[in-house]
Amino acid sequence: MEQLSAEDVALLRGKNFAHVSAIRPDGSAHVTVTWVDASDDGHVLVNSAVGRVKDRYLRLDPRATVTVHEEGNAYRWLRVDGTVDAFVTGDEAEAHIDALNRRYHDDEAWEYSPGQIRVIYRIMPRRVLRRDDG
Numbered sequence: 001m002e003q004l005s006a007e008d009v010a011l012l013r014g015k016n017f018a019h020v021s022a023i024r025p026d027g028s029a030h031v032t033v034t035w036v037d038a039s040d041d042g043h044v045l046v047n048s049a050v051g052r053v054k055d056r057y058l059r060l061d062p063r064a065t066v067t068v069h070e071e072g073n074a075y076r077w078l079r080v081d082g083t084v085d086a087f088v089t090g091d092e093a094e095a096h097i098d099a100l101n102r103r104y105h106d107d108e109a110w111e112y113s114p115g116q117i118r119v120i121y122r123i124m125p126r127r128v129l130r131r132d133d134g
Contacts, residue, residue: 001042001124001125001126002125002126002127002128003042003125003128004038004042004044004080004125004128005130007130007132008038008078008080008128008130009038011068011070011076011077011078012036012037012038012044012045012068012078013037013038014070014071015071015103015104016036016068016069016070016071017033017034017035017036017068017071018033018034018035018036018046018066018067018068019031019032019033019034019066019067019068020032020034020036020046020054020064020065020066020121021064021065021066021067022054022057022058022061022063022064023057023060023061023063024057025057025060030053030054030057032054034046034047034048035047035100035103035104036066036068037096037099037100039122042124042125043085043122043123043124043125044066044080044082044122044123044125045096045120045121045122045123046064046066046120046121046123047093047096047097047100047118047119047120047121048118048119048121049113049116049117049118049119050089050116050117050118050119051117055119058084058087058121059087062083062084062085063081063082063083063084064081064082064083064084064121064123065079065080065081065082066079066080066082066123067079067080075131075132075133076131076132076133077130077131078128078129078130078131079128079129079130080123080125080127080128081125081126081127081128082123082124082125082126082127083123083124083126084121084122084123084124085122085123085124086120086121086122087119087120087121087122088119088120088122089117089118089119089120092120093117093118093119093120094110094112094118096118096120097110097118098110
């Protein structure tokens with residue numbers, strides 16, 4: 001596992017959007033824009049809903065790439081290639097999506113969607129690339 005630096009974690013925990021890439025069964029990339037976070041133990045965290053396309057692909061092949069750039073400064077960016085080593089559901093995933101919604105929407109609470117099961121993808125970094133030209 002490659003370690004995230006304090007600057008990497010700050011970027012992942014900022015109000016910055018990320019792209020997460022999963023691998024389709026035919027080997028091509030499936031890329032979506034998403035909110036992003038970092039755990040205290042060095043994982044990249046992405047929250048989604050069970051059954052979405054991204055979820056299905058990551059369960060078939062847990063390799064993922066996450067890129068994030070600083071809002072207002074696209075020349076400061078981070079790319080993490082890694083593997084989903086846990087799919088976390090339940091209260092932890094619900095609390096996490098609420099925290100993300102509050103971060104990205106100025107402290108507005110998450111509105112629960114009946115029947116939706118939230119999942120956190122805990123992505124263990126294998127390779128980290130970074131750039132800070134700003």
